[in-house]
Amino acid sequence: MTKKNVISRVWRFYFDGFRNMSGWGKQVWIVILLKLFVMFFVLKLFFFPNFLKTNFDSDEQRSEHVLENLTNTK
Numbered sequence: 829m830t831k832k833n834v835i836s837r838v839w840r841f842y843f844d845g846f847r848n849m850s851g852w853g854k855q856v857w858i859v860i861l862l863k864l865f866v867m868f869f870v871l872k873l874f875f876f877p878n879f880l881k882t883n884f885d886s887d888e889q890r891s892e893h894v895l896e897n898l899t900n901t902k
Contacts, residue, residue, distance in 0.1 A: 849857075880890045 846857075880893065884890045884893060
């Protein structure tokens with residue numbers, strides 16, 4: 829079997845499965861996708877700001893800060 833044939837068969841398998849899914853299964857997938865969206869987009873946006881980008885002007889300053897914190901032994 830060729831790689832393209834395998835990918836095509838897998839795609840067809842999942843596509844047919846989702847198309848023939850009952851109403852309850854589709855609602856579960858909607859909930860799963862909403863939770864993933866919240867976890868990866870909303871949480872990153874509000875709780876994980878880009879500290880290095882906002883506090884340092886150049887790549888050199890960012891790299892020095894990271895190197896200093898990684899090698900600092902307290």
